[in-house]
Amino acid sequence: MATDETGPSPAGPRAGQDRAGQERSERDQSEQEWLAAYDPRAYTPVAVTVDVVALTLRHGSLHVLLVERAAPPYQGSWALPGGFLRAGEEDLDGAAARELAEETGLLGGSEVEAALSRIYLEQLGTYGAPHRDPRMHVVSVAYLAFAPDLPDPQAGTDAAAAGWYPVADLDLRPSSRPEAAVVPVDTHGGGVGGHSGPLTLAFDHARILADGLDRARAKIEYSPLATAFLPYDFTIPDLRAVYEAVWDEKLHPGNFHRKVLSVPGFVESTGTTTERGGARGGPRARTYHAGDAQLLHPALLRPAREDEIR
Amino acid sequence: MATDETGPSPAGPRAGQDRAGQERSERDQSEQEWLAAYDPRAYTPVAVTVDVVALTLRHGSLHVLLVERAAPPYQGSWALPGGFLRAGEEDLDGAAARELAEETGLLGGSEVEAALSRIYLEQLGTYGAPHRDPRMHVVSVAYLAFAPDLPDPQAGTDAAAAGWYPVADLDLRPSSRPEAAVVPVDTHGGGVGGHSGPLTLAFDHARILADGLDRARAKIEYSPLATAFLPYDFTIPDLRAVYEAVWDEKLHPGNFHRKVLSVPGFVESTGTTTERGGARGGPRARTYHAGDAQLLHPALLRPAREDEIR
DNA sequence: TCAATAGTGTCTTTAAGACAATATGTA
DNA sequence: TACATATTGTCTTAAAGACACTATTGA
Numbered sequence: 001m002a003t004d005e006t007g008p009s010p011a012g013p014r015a016g017q018d019r020a021g022q023e024r025s026e027r028d029q030s031e032q033e034w035l036a037a038y039d040p041r042a043y044t045p046v047a048v049t050v051d052v053v054a055l056t057l058r059h060g061s062l063h064v065l066l067v068e069r070a071a072p073p074y075q076g077s078w079a080l081p082g083g084f085l086r087a088g089e090e091d092l093d094g095a096a097a098r099e100l101a102e103e104t105g106l107l108g109g110s111e112v113e114a115a116l117s118r119i120y121l122e123q124l125g126t127y128g129a130p131h132r133d134p135r136m137h138v139v140s141v142a143y144l145a146f147a148p149d150l151p152d153p154q155a156g157t158d159a160a161a162a163g164w165y166p167v168a169d170l171d172l173r174p175s176s177r178p179e180a181a182v183v184p185v186d187t188h189g190g191g192v193g194g195h196s197g198p199l200t201l202a203f204d205h206a207r208i209l210a211d212g213l214d215r216a217r218a219k220i221e222y223s224p225l226a227t228a229f230l231p232y233d234f235t236i237p238d239l240r241a242v243y244e245a246v247w248d249e250k251l252h253p254g255n256f257h258r259k260v261l262s263v264p265g266f267v268e269s270t271g272t273t274t275e276r277g278g279a280r281g282g283p284r285a286r287t288y289h290a291g292d293a294q295l296l297h298p299a300l301l302r303p304a305r306e307d308e309i310r
Numbered sequence: 311m312a313t314d315e316t317g318p319s320p321a322g323p324r325a326g327q328d329r330a331g332q333e334r335s336e337r338d339q340s341e342q343e344w345l346a347a348y349d350p351r352a353y354t355p356v357a358v359t360v361d362v363v364a365l366t367l368r369h370g371s372l373h374v375l376l377v378e379r380a381a382p383p384y385q386g387s388w389a390l391p392g393g394f395l396r397a398g399e400e401d402l403d404g405a406a407a408r409e410l411a412e413e414t415g416l417l418g419g420s421e422v423e424a425a426l427s428r429i430y431l432e433q434l435g436t437y438g439a440p441h442r443d444p445r446m447h448v449v450s451v452a453y454l455a456f457a458p459d460l461p462d463p464q465a466g467t468d469a470a471a472a473g474w475y476p477v478a479d480l481d482l483r484p485s486s487r488p489e490a491a492v493v494p495v496d497t498h499g500g501g502v503g504g505h506s507g508p509l510t511l512a513f514d515h516a517r518i519l520a521d522g523l524d525r526a527r528a529k530i531e532y533s534p535l536a537t538a539f540l541p542y543d544f545t546i547p548d549l550r551a552v553y554e555a556v557w558d559e560k561l562h563p564g565n566f567h568r569k570v571l572s573v574p575g576f577v578e579s580t581g582t583t584t585e586r587g588g589a590r591g592g593p594r595a596r597t598y599h600a601g602d603a604q605l606l607h608p609a610l611l612r613p614a615r616e617d618e619i620r
Numbered sequence: 621t622c623a624a625t626a627g628t629g630t631c632t633t634t635a636a637g638a639c640a641a642t643a644t645g646t647a
Numbered sequence: 648t649a650c651a652t653a654t655t656g657t658c659t660t661a662a663a664g665a666c667a668c669t670a671t672t673g674a
């Protein structure tokens with residue numbers, strides 16, 4: 001093991017201050033020699049995790065995938081699925097996809113496999129306040145996922161339980177979104193299903209989830225990704241239900257219908273209709289699948305809310 | 311020092327695989343005991359850096375802040391300013407602000423201080439391919455900065471040189487945007503000033519810069535942040551010059567003027583005009599400063615480019 | 621039969637863009 | 648004087664939203 005002197009930057013509270021300041025003393029070495037002498041362990045460690053805000057539609061309302069933490073810190077609390085990046089083995093996107101599949105038991109089974117392959121995943125943001133995790137400085141790269149309605153997940157190895165949780169039931173007020181870790185409270189009993197009152201999430205996951213919801217609401221304005229919440233074939237009213245759930249706004253059925261069809265490449269007709277009409281009556285709807293557009297021109301803008309215009 | 315057995319997850323190629331799987335054996339401990347026994351060094355290390363895409367307007371064209379690397383890897387190549395996160399000491403935003411000031415010598419001096427305080431900083435994205443840095447697995451959190459015209463920077467401790475570089479002179483084609491590290495080539499002689507041909511950047515910085523430019527182009531559509539490129543007081547033609555430089559499009563002066571004034575809260579009149587007319591003639595323009603709007607309603611959409619509608 | 625809903629038609633208002641016109645500067 | 652440019656006016660077209668209407672289906 002190399003000593004601090006051969007490492008490029010010594011471990012300690014100010015490691016990373018100026019990598020090249022230390023490196024400059026190595027200038028006479030060739031680049032190859034320098035790399036060989038490099039000791040990664042000489043740095044003050046920072047852990048990198050990947051967390052996923054996975055959203056889906058169940059029974060017409062927006063749900064988020066949560067796991068119950070099986071171990072400290074925040075043991076017993078609900079949290080976003082996630083885990084440590086496998087250093088040197090995978091990139092961030094890969095880690096997010098792995099965590100999503102692994103920690104929720106959404107693996108194997110050909111239907112689940114097909115559904116998983118249709119999940120949309122994008123990077124949301126990175127959270128790195130020094131004390132957001134009581135163990136050490138943890139930098140967490142958050143991802144946002146849109147999934148069609150999936151079966152109930154099986155808890156992975158990291159979790160005591162896992163499930164889809166209605167977003168509306170969560171407490172996402174700023175007051176319950178700590179930026180740094182608070183004293184972990186055992187919230188046993190507040191689980192998916194028979195819970196009482198809004199849940200608060202572990203770590204700064206309430207803030208991450210709030211950011212994810214903001215991103216999702218904006219994303220479906222300019223991109224056709226609302227279709228990622230639906231099966232391959234869907235109807236315009238299905239699509240409208242996605243927008244209504246994500247935006248938490250009622251939309252005008254007639255205007256929405258015409259607008260979707262007027263955006264080039266948003267949806268493509270299958271030529272057929274549903275087998276039956278709506279549950280409460282009405283004609284059969286025509287079915288569509290996603291078109292080839294990557295962006296919506298023009299966009300489907302949210303109805304302006306008076307309190308946001310300022 | 312704790313051994314691997316007391317750490318929550320052993321170091322090694324698969325560290326981080328299932329943090330709670332290891333943690334479960336600690337369940338009988340209290341949370342406090344568990345935390346005390348926790349050894350952060352037991353993980354396979356990942357380094358976290360912060361890099362900044364700092365954009366400004368000089369002589370009417372868009373420039374990016376670059377530093378010449380003084381040490382391997384990519385010694386002598388140009389790169390985005392950045393450096394390692396100070397573990398346990400700062401959050402990501404703080405690290406980005408520190409790097410921007412520190413590594414460019416934009417410190418001290420009251421005018422520079424005032425200009426620095428007006429710099430807009432936002433997180434851009436995080437890049438974590440396993441081999442993007444030849445030394446080890448480095449996860450880099452990129453930031454995007456908009457700055458008013460600043461003086462030429464002084465090279466910081468990490469850099470042999472630093473300067474504002476015209477974005478148009480850089481080679482950002484996908485072919486010169488490696489996701490992983492390529493063999494470092496010493497590109498001495500390709501510097502700010504007397505260079506020959508487009509530069510290629512170190513690491514995956516060409517990709518990060520390309521992403522930053524995309525973000526900037528989109529950002530000024532929906533937010534009033536184009537004003538962050540200008541002094542506190544500015545004219546509508548000044549503002550138009552920002553849009554034209556960032557979008558690389560000529561805009562219609564009359565329509566732009568009326569549109570800016572019609573967006574509530576975008577700009578606020580100062581009641582005065584410039585001292586002189588334009589360099590090539592024309593009346594004095596009225597001056598404005600940024601209003602209190604956080605978002606533009608309606609947005610200033612880019613002219614539709616035929617090849618992007620697909 | 622009744623109520624709900626898919627889908628279309630029409631009209632108003634708002635915004636975007638093309639183009640013209642006028643006034644005020646610089647060189 | 649010649650030319651550039653800030654600013655305003657006008658007109659056309661596109662899009663958003665309110666509302667009405669018809670046809671089809673489930674209960």
